[in-house]
Amino acid sequence: MAAVTPVPPLDHTALLVLLVQLGVLLALALLLGRLATRLGWPAVVGELCAGLLLGPSVLTPLAPSLADWLFPHQAEQTHLLDAVGQFGVLLLVGISGLHLDLRMIRRQGAAAARISLFGLVVPLGLGLALGLVLPGSLLARSGDRMDFAFFLGVAMCVSAIPVIAKTLMDMNLLHRNIGQLTLAAGMIDDAVGWLLVSVVTAMATTGVTAGTVLMSVAALVGVLLLAALFARWPVPALYRRVGEADGAGPAITLTVVLVLLSAAGTLALGLEPLFGAFLCGVAISAAGGTGVVLLAPLRAVVLGVLAPIFLASAGLRMDLTTLVRPEVAALGASALAVAILGKFAGAYLGARTSRLGGWEALALGAGMNARGVIEVVLAMVGLRLGVLTTATYTVVVLVAVVTSVMAPPVIKFAMSRIEQTPEEEHRRRSHLGDGPRRDAVDLTSEGRIQ
Secondary structure (H helix, E strand, O other): OOOOOOOOOOOHHHHHHHHHHHHHHHHHHHHHHHHHHHOOOHHHHHHHHHHHHOOOOOOOHHHHHHHHHHHHOOHHHHHHHHHHHHHHHHHHHHHHOOOOHHHHHHHHHHHHHHHHHHHHHHHHHHHHHHHHHOOOOOOOOOOHHHHHHHHHHHHOOOOOOHHHHHHHOOOOOOOOOOHHHHHHHHHEEEEEEHHHHHHHHHHHHHHHOOOOOOHHEEEEEEHHHHHHHHOOEEEEEEHHHEEEHOOOHHHHHHHHHHHHHHHHHHHHHHHHHOHHHHHHHHHHHOOOOOHOOOHHHHHHHHHHHHHHHHHHHHHHHHOOOHOOOHHHHHHHHHHHHHHHHHHHHHHHHHHHHHOOOHHHHHHHHHHOOOOOOHHHHHHHHHHHHHOOOOOHHHHHHHHHHHHHHHHHHHHHHHHOOOOOOHHHHHHHHHOOOOOHHHHHHHHHHHHOOO
């Protein structure tokens, strides 16, 4: 029997470079994230800029030798940093799923569904049309125009609940009817968005045929049914058991295990692993119990350490120098216009069909227009699948940054023209009490980096 050759340990130099990468990215992400929040912007803007400063846009032209040592163009070294980022983003998306309040969606009912539907369909259609007319030089692979067009449509229609929630919290608008409705519609957007990401993944990896589409739909339905089943059993039983233990350690370990295995399951089915992580978070949230309460330390580590590393590493792949190319600059302007106009138009139509006023529709559009970390994650998926090039990836991330920055002033402008009702004032006072106020802070403050 032949002896198995042992796998050599990680190279000393590779480990050194990885540790320096992580330390530098996290430190700069923290500094720029804090600066962004002081300026009234989402911290995601500063954290992305950390990678932008250390990437090909700034550091490489200014100090090429340092850039080559810190971020060498070696697949093995890049994969090490990507592995850390993927671990962080899976947990980040799982935690986002924990924030999906199914009771709020049920309460808002038809209005939230209509606003979400219009807010998805209009920008999706406009993004799809934009992708179909772009020059072929912007495609990652010739012959994959439909994959790119559909991916661009999905990127135009997503929203970011953490950014929306944090913005409403900072502006003391969570108690307003529009604030509640924006959260409910955004939550539906999030769930449908991850579903569409899985469809894009299937298209990019297996192609579009009747058989593959049928298999993808069957896999999606199966995963959704399993998630609903697990939310009833055994997830509640597992969290009841770990809730009996001393400390939060068992609940945190269980959550990480469930998120990773759920992601692995959807990946094995040819779907996007992030979709599995998101559904896992939703199932844990739906199950309730003491386990969710015990996850505050995990959220703190993910949102304070792993997510900034992921966002900074995502910024590394942005190359603003590509915008000097006329076709890329034109794509950037067009994508930004489609994203903003599509979301505002969709939210406006949904609001008007729900018998809401014009200023209320404007506030809804501004809130749902914030794309934040969700679009950054989607852009990374497109880059990994080979659907996006560096130029198109840069454009998608820029859309995420600009829409997140513009949301607060537009919301403030619109809400200043909407009179507060007695019901909203009562809700505001109840939020100042112990229970509901803590819930609101828990939902939003943990989303500060997104």
